[in-house]
Amino acid sequence: MEDRLTELEIKLSLTEHLVEELNRTVFRQQEQLDLLQEQLRLLYKQIQANAPDAAAPGEARSLRDEIPPHY
Structure with a gap:
């Protein structure tokens, strides 16, 4: 009985250590x-500030806007 109790105490101690580490x-x-997340918010604000004439979020864009300039 004493051995089982000692084994359980050891397991409990190891489990507590693992939980603390986790x-x-x-x-x-x-x-x-x-x-x-804060960095993403800042980047999003920078992108929005640098592209004031860009389409508003959710606004439909024309495929012509997507054609590269060399076409």
Whole structure:
């Protein structure tokens, strides 16, 4: 009985360590996601600011707008 209890305590300790490590990993990944989302927002704003005459989002575009200039 004592051996089983010791084994369970060891498993619990290892599981707690694993859960802590996974929590740290998830936390770091969330920080990275937040940073990437902010960078995407900034890039989107820059693109919008540099193309004021571009079609509004959701507006239909003509295929003629897509033809390269050498045609």
